[in-house]
Amino acid sequence: MENEDLGQRQFCEVIDDITSSISSVREVVKSLREKQNNSTDLDTKDGISLLSLKHHLLLSYLQSLVLVSSHRALGHTLNHRSPPAQPFSSVDRDARGSGAGDLVDSMVESRVVLEKIKVLEGRMRYQIEKLVRVAEEGPSSSSQNVIDDPLAFRPNPQNLMNNDAEGDSGDDQNDGDDAPQDRDGIYRPPRLAAMPYTEPKRDKKARRAPLPSALSSLIHQDPSKPHIESTSGLGSIPSLSSNRAREIHRMNEFEEENFTRLVMKKKEMKRRKKDEEDIALGGNGGIGGRRRGGGFEDEFGDVLRSVGRSKTGAVGDGYEELRKKGKKRDVLERSRTRGRDETEDVGEDGPRQRKRSRFEKEAKAVRKRTSAKLKR
């Protein structure tokens, strides 16, 4: 009995709540209606602003969420949907149906639009903040004038300059003098203007890579003549690629034509010989201009220049070094560890000659004499 009474009482209370809330809702709707009919505040002829769009979307999102959760609580499926025919971008698009699937679709839609609104709001943040500040000041005559003046909320370039100045003189100021920007602990990097990239001045010595001989020889070779290949890889004979090569060839021709030998100084003669040898091995003339290379010394350059000087004295060229590196010393030598002595010898260019002091020379002489005596 008492339970029934309790239940009835609760039921009545609930019913009363419902009626009171409905009546309050009716009043709100009435006032809205009046507003819509009389004043121009709610006029949506020109469309709604970004901020009110945000409110509307959020409201519809919440409504759909509630309905979807009630559907799920009742066990309905979310697949019934009746999507509108037109795409999203057309202006006079029908409203969605009221199936559960439609509710989900509209939630997705409003979520996407809300995210985009967030981006746009970020761009307008400066102006919105200013408006809010004006509104917070309170309704006064000056505020109305300010709102009507379109230039009241224009951007302030002074703010940019302040940031730059603070960035430059930040080092000079003490730690106690905090810039107002940094007071909230957020690091704001200095804004720098973009500058065009100018190449640094290249010194004269930094040469560009030389034109490859395959391309440069095309200039001088006659394309109508047949192309000569050879097994030695040195190319056509004579391949006059450099000026020096052509000069020497001309000299030879002159000599054969006129049955003489050219009269030259010794130096010139030596240079000519050297250049002829170089050209015969495929290089350009030795001093033949900017491009040096291709000959014997260029091809085996890294071997001929002694790359790591060996300890066993001055070895002629790199061939000997390579051979000696491969050979293992015998076991006795390997077991003898010279240690500190080794590093002392090889300091500068190769091993030093031990300066033989007078004592050492005399000792050596004595040893010789004694060994000679023993032999006898």
Add this chain to the structure above:
Amino acid sequence: MTDSSAPITLRTRKFITNRLLARRQFVLDVLHPSRPNVSRAELSEKLANMYKTDKNRVVTFGFRTQFGGGRSTGFALIYDDEASQKKFEPKYRLVRSGLATKVDKASRKLRKERKNRAKKFRGTKKIKGAEATKKK
């Protein structure tokens, strides 16, 4: 490696019969693969055999070996007769081939000094002056 009896190949290029100087002249290519440079005497012998002349008429000069060895290039002349050779050849080549003897002169410097000393005198006194300085 050096084989003195290895065969040599002689090639003649730019052969010209020079009627004005009474000779035949050409560029000579010698191929001597396993030998060092061939001597001029040997070359003139071989050329004389080839062209059926006296080996004294053949003059060779100006031989240069190409890089790597085995090949040298030079010039050769074959005169028709000795008279024209003596007429047209330069002195030094005649001396080389033995048809003329080398003139022994005092050194160039000495000659010039003597000349300068002789400038001081006139006429026959020059000879006297020269004798005087020679005796010194």
